[in-house]
Amino acid sequence: MVFLHSAAHGVFSAGCDVVDPTSRELADVYGNASGYPVYDGFQHYEVTGDAGDWLASKAGIPSISVELTDHQYPETSRNLSGLRALMTHLAG
Numbered sequence: 762m763v764f765l766h767s768a769a770h771g772v773f774s775a776g777c778d779v780v781d782p783t784s785r786e787l788a789d790v791y792g793n794a795s796g797y798p799v800y801d802g803f804q805h806y807e808v809t810g811d812a813g814d815w816l817a818s819k820a821g822i823p824s825i826s827v828e829l830t831d832h833q834y835p836e837t838s839r840n841l842s843g844l845r846a847l848m849t850h851l852a853g
Contacts, residue, residue: 762816762824763791763844765801765835769828772812773799773841781817781824787847788825794846795839 772795774780774788780801792799803811803826813824828842829836 762813762822763847764813764824765829765831765840766826768831769803770830771800771828773800773803773826773828774812775811775812775817775824775826776802777818783823784813784817784825787823790846790850791825791827791843795827795843797839797843848849848850 772788772792774785776784783797785801788799791797811826813826816822816824825842829840
């Protein structure tokens with residue numbers, strides 16, 4: 762699962778208490794292709810509930826959150842690069 766948000770400029774891997782290894786792998790693939798920095802979890806403010814963390818920790822569905830650079834531009838080219846890289850990675 763890929764969630765798009767704004768604006769913390771980065772790819773954040775999911776997991777409650779502990780980063781989900783498959784989510785981290787997907788974050789690395791997306792980050793390398795898109796140029797966003799990759800982080801383990803979201804540290805910008807306290808999060809008391811997150812769909813991505815629940816999916817990865819409770820439902821076994823890896824997820825990442827892509828935080829755009831700002832609130833104005835979707836950065837289409839770099840995000841398409843990230844999504845294409847994920848699809849290639851998952852198909853391989």
